[in-house]
Amino acid sequence: MLCTLSHFLKRFRDDTKGTVAVEAAIVLPMLFWAFMAMAVFFDMYQTRSTSEKAAFTVSDLLSRETAAVDQDYLDNALGLFKSISTLDSVSSLRVSVVSYSDIDDEYFLDWSHGTGLDDGLDDLGLQNMTGHLPVLVNGERLIVVQTFGKYDPPIDVGLGTIDVDTFVFSRPRFAPQLAWSS
Incomplete structure (x- = not known):
């Protein structure tokens, strides 16, 4: 009996009929997942790219503004961002004006307001983002747009x-700065 079992196992090991079907059954689901994942990754990076371009557009719009901006202006800027960006979810926008003092070697928050689901930036939030801000000269102001x-x-x-x-x-x-009108 042991001899026939051993003979059966050797014959089963050497038989190659049906291996293509087994390999296809194993590989096709992984191949299908990889194809779908590539499409999702491409769409995600495209969404990220259009969101960055939309944020640059809003930032450029604000940098050219000579009059004071208000909450309606920011709401409309968020509408512009949503129309350019390909994000489907609810978006929010935060605009902050930051100045620098070389006497204190510190950034100061002139004003910050948000629209959508976000509020304005506070001093603690500004201190957390100073590593991402460029070096400024004394008294220079910077418009920071976050989406x-x-x-x-x-x-x-x-x-x-x-x-x-x-x-x-x-x-x-x-203009020397972007002013806020309440």
Whole structure:
């Protein structure tokens, strides 16, 4: 009996009929997942790119402004961001004007307001972002535009929801600073 079992196992090991079907059954689901994941990754990076371009557009719009801006202006800027960006989720926008003092070697918050789901920046938040700000000369001001949104992939490939946040800064172009009107 042991001899026949051994003979059966050797014959089973050497038999190659049906291996293509077994390999296809193993590989095709992984290949299909990889194809779908590539499409989702491409869409995610495209969404990230359009969100950054939309944030740069809003930042450029604000840097050219010579009059004071108000909450309605920021709401409309968020509408512009949403129309340019390909994010499907609810987005929010935060605009802050930051100045620098070389006497204190410190950044100061002139004003900050948000729209959408976000509030303005506080002093603690400014201190946390100083590593991302460029070196400024004394008294120079900087307009910081931050956008916040989420990318929800159309097909679940194991990523879940991805945060798509942007951080863009620019200097005022035609006025010494961007003023806030309440």
